[in-house]
Amino acid sequence: MPYIPHTPEEVREMLDVIGVSRIDDLFAEIPEALRPKSFNLPAGMTEMAVRAHMERLAAQNAVHMDSFLGAGFYDHYVPSASDALLLRGEFYTAYTPYQPECSQGTLQAIFEYQTAVCRLFEMECSNAGVYDGGTALYEAVMMAVRQTRRKKVVVSEAVSPIYRIVLATYTKNLKLALVTVPHDKGRDDAAALADAIDDQTAAVVVQNPNFFGVVADFTGLFAKAREKKALSIISGYPVLQTALKTPGAMGADICTAEGQSLGLPLSFGGPYLGVMTCRKDLVRQMPGRIAGRTFDAKGRTGYVLTLQAREQHIRRQKATSNICSNQALCALRALINLCLSGNEGLSRQAALSIENAHYAAKRLTALPGVELLNDAPFGNEFAVVFNDNARRVARLLMREGVIPGFPLGRYYPGLENALLVCCTEKHHRKDIDRLVRLVEKVLQ
Amino acid sequence: MSTVFKKSVPGREGVWPEKPRTEPRDFIDENLLRAGQPNLPSLSELDVVRHFTGLSKKNFGVDGEFYPLGSCTMKYNPKFTEEVAALPGFSRLHPMTPQLPGGGEMSSGALEVIYETERLLCEITGMSAFTLHPMAGAHGELTGALMMAAYHADKGNKKTKIICPDSAHGTNPASASIAGFDVVSIASADGIVDPDQLAAALDDEVAGVMLTVPNTLGLFEKHLPRIVDMVHAVDGLLYYDGANLNAILGHLRVGDAGFDVVHLNLHKTFATPHGGGGPGSGPVGVSEKLIPYLPISRVTRDDAGRYKLKYDYPKSIGYVAPFYGNFGVALKAYAYILRLGAEGLTRVSENAVLAANYLRKRLENDLDIPYNRLCMHEFVASACSAQKTCGVRALDIAKALLDRGIHAPTIYFPLIVKEALMVEPTETESKATLDAFVDVMKEIMEQAATDPESLLAAPVNTPVGRLDETHAARAMEITEDL
Structure with missing residues (x-):
């Protein structure tokens, strides 16, 4: 049995020391009426088989799209x-x-x-x-x-x-x-x-x-x-x-x-x-x-x-x-x-994230039908408002392999046309340019 | 070993991204920006690797040492599950993906893991439904207590109290209290719940009773069927603290036994690593009548086999976690359950109980064992005699074990045994390891009789000796200079 090391001989020796004849005797206090009505689990699998199963499940999750989804949870680089x-x-x-x-x-x-x-x-x-x-x-x-x-x-x-x-x-x-x-x-x-x-x-x-x-x-x-x-x-x-x-x-x-x-x-x-x-x-x-x-x-x-x-x-x-x-x-x-980054590394992460977000905001709002939700200062994330439903825009972009951000209508009624867009240091300008091209395309 | 901050050499490069073209002040007003830098250390990658490798060497862990820490179930954590949790398809998945249009399909593999894990936990415990959202055992208790409150409120019951036996984990009364209940403690008799004491405390204001089975003494609650009937008779709910589920896998399903709410500790029974104190995972299961109150969201599966998150449960207690709990921990537990299967999980409890009874028998002449009868996955010894005869306490025995490369048992818990030493060997330790532990314990107890002074000075082979905790609390030095 995996992870259980005892040989049958050792089990016997241990039972002898305890003074019972069978493992089941150790559970004698559990009344018959309380015994499981079923324990209908699959049979065990080899490590190789479980890994293959888990790899198949992992492959069903879309994690290889360009994503501008943040909303409090951010894809920063992990050393x-x-x-x-x-x-x-x-x-x-x-x-x-x-x-x-x-x-x-x-x-x-x-x-x-x-x-x-x-x-x-x-x-x-x-x-x-x-x-x-x-x-x-x-x-x-x-x-x-x-x-x-x-x-x-x-x-x-x-x-x-x-x-x-x-x-x-x-x-x-x-x-x-x-x-x-x-x-x-x-x-x-x-x-x-x-x-x-x-x-x-x-x-x-x-x-x-x-x-x-x-x-x-x-x-x-x-x-x-x-x-x-x-x-x-x-x-x-x-x-x-x-x-x-x-x-x-x-x-x-x-x-x-x-x-x-x-x-x-x-x-x-x-x-x-x-x-x-x-x-x-x-x-x-x-x-x-x-x-x-x-x-x-x-x-x-x-x-x-x-x-x-x-x-x-x-x-x-x-x-x-x-x-x-x-x-x-x-x-x-x-x-x-924090130790691997130090002041300089962390400051660069912050500055690059802010820089990318401002580049994205500037490019997106240059498109017709796209404006910022407000003129307040922002860091690495901002809300844009489309002349169209943000979920629809997101759906069309996702068909092209880009997650453009988080449609805000779900939590803020009245903001159905607003999308929350985030950037980190992991984004490249070409990714942002592609986002902008696709938004332009779907809004037309 | 000096702190990582003292090792800082200004100008040394760590793992940095490229240089930005701009600065934050190019976009954001100066008055919204930070004045000065946070004074994080400047270190090379090797500096960091060496510092933390050095720190790691000052720790015991299951990989290196026997860790018979009662109630905590420090069993071996299979390595392959770490790789499973780190698969990019899981580790890179954003938790808000399912909220996007078409997002259910984009995260179907992860939703299937949640759905299947909940289904397997239902079958293991006999409960009707599970949620993986609670992020630790205590969080599961709070979730369970909130559901009990919601159930009674919905029925119009005026219930204000929760009963916990005096052997309960401290989290039980704390969680009940935070959920808004008054806590009533009842005394045990012969190490288990006394039905008479329970009857005296049970009235119409009792919302429920929280039990650990086997209890924290490692003993089975043999009056369980009667207790269940008594509690249900006042429309109270039976809560199962699953800290010790590893003792009964395949031999008792708490759902079949009549429990209404259970929490499990995936980091105990299902072998996910403890990480020096977390992250854990505390899924909660319920009987049929409590299903409407489960936290949202819930994963459902339609006839076509598609997985979807649903939120429309008007009686739900709401959100106990932002998303789906500690998904990365649940992944490891799911992989572990698949690996072991029905037979493997049954062998887990059998061998855990075998090992505990073996140690109990082999040590019964060396230590006091207040309830010396068949135990389940752990037993509680006491150093009372040693304290009386030679002034050696449970704490001293614990420290002497550290000197010999063995982690101490849990000490001074449960509270109802004086000088308690709570020993849980788990099913993953070999007989040779158990025998070596017995030899060491015998040697320590011998030393307690012949040379108690030396035990009071233990440990001497660890990086530091006993530390002045009073000074720590008084001086309150909890950071390096800021």
Whole structure:
């Protein structure tokens, strides 16, 4: 049997030591009435046969088209060294580092990850990561609710609808009032957001760049929140953060992000990485693992999981969160990627992505029947409006082998003609030129 | 070993893309841009490879060491599944592809994986439907608790409480609480749920009972049929924490036994790697009556064999994950299930139970074993006697094991056993490894009697000795200088 090493003789020896005659005797406590009514699974397969089956399934997925689909999940380049390091069994077959003496590799990596993301966002504290950008944002909201003991949360409609639907599920039973402030042609309505913050507000939630790719400065909004003793929560985009004004500089209390762009494959939605950072005085409200530096009896530096009194295995129902695992391997991947890139590499990734997007926007809007949704500044993603239904345009382009972006009508009624287009450093001008030619063709 | 930031040499080139023609400020106003650089390290590719290879050498992992960590199921993770998950057809697939016009067809291979994995998990557990969306076990618990709340709300039941036995994982009460329930803990008797205690706690306000079977002591809940009837009698729901499913594969299907909601840990029973603490995957299965409340989206298959995502389930609890959960982890579990098949999965539980009982018997004269009877895939020992006679605690035994190249068992859990050492050998470890573990344990217990001081100083063969956790919590040094 694969992965089970015992020979029949060894099984016999073990049964003899236990003092039973058959394996079935070990299951004697399960009453007959509870025995399975069926266990109708296929017979086992060889490794070769399973791989062939999986390769056949993989081949049915269209991953070789030129794609301008982003919407919060981005196809950035992943350096080969990061895969090679990730496959070291010492990392990926380890458990949560409860025994720090034999887990210094994982623990130091978490400490370094915490440092790297704090530096990237100019925030003071980070945990080891949570499931993904959406759950990170939900956990941030819950931090604010606990800290302020207030029940109202103001959210911009320009925050990813994918995050907002998750937020709605989790908060449904908790008697929280989620107030969504409508976007203004893809821009956050900063004035309306500020007006919505009152003495009952736990937090205001925005995203930068927002779902439409629009770049903004929320310093003023966050100051207003502070006046009302509400917390400011912002969701960011790690790769662009070398270019954009940081959450720290804007005065954010909590900054979260989808960490996927830092070298994690798109992998049909996961595993991803929820980046969570905050101001120092909020750290005890933060869920998840946190690594801290300390020393042993000989004075040697080492790392441990710290502030565990917040966690479920100690506090049970009074814990800050039910979260038990983190995305350690994903955080390690992000860290390795940040180290391979450094300031220069990451800045180039950001600059190339922004450059490509602006080239694409300029070329597309030069076509008749295509204009930008707004005139706001943007990073590597922007919304265009066609004189035609965006799903129809997308369908026709996909027949030609190009995914032109994400039709916005699905989440924003009234924007049925709008398409969200993203570029990264992986796009070439000739890819963009082809996109433009095809859009021109289908709009005619 | 110094941190990667201390190794930075300004100007050193890593893996960079080409130089851009423009700068962000050519397009974006200066006041929207970052002032200064983030101070990431400047390193060559070899610098990075050597740093992280060095760090990896300071870790134990299943590939290198025996890891009898109870409740965590640290079995061998087959290598081929890593390659399966890395196939470009899966790893490059954008999660929003199915939302594009014609996108279902463009992602049909991935949708088939989800559909088939859910179907196989249904057959393995006897449940009626599954969702792969929860991204870890605790996330599955929360999803299950939210569905229980939705079920009762829909029926107009006023249910406010969830019951957990005192042997439960800490995530059970935490998840129930986050879903908005009050948590009632009941005491175990002889290591298992006491039906009388349960009866005393059961009333019309009880939404459900969360059970782990076998429980965290590795014991089968032999009153299970009665418990199921009692809970259903007050229209409560039975929740199955699947952390220990690996003990009953092919021998008990929790759906047949009457459970209404279950979560599984693919990273335990189905051999996907733990990754130093994640990513995991915590699919949730339900009985017929809870199907309407499953999270969206759901994958369906039409008569022509086409797979499609559907969202129109008005009673659904909504989205617990943006997409389809940790798809990359589910891929590995799917490949593992296909590889083993019905017989292989049954052998998994049988050999896991065999190994645990073998170790229990071989160590019963060296350690206290509070519930020393046939166990399932794990057993809980105790260092109470050693503590009384020579001042050696479970923690000291754990550290002594590290010195001898074996990962420690889970210690101080479950909470109902003092000085607990929870041992789970798994089915993938050879008898030779188990025997070597027994020899080492005997040697350590001998040393505890003759030279306890030396155990209190353990470990000495690891990169660092016992670390000052109090200092860590007080000093709160959780980043390098920013």
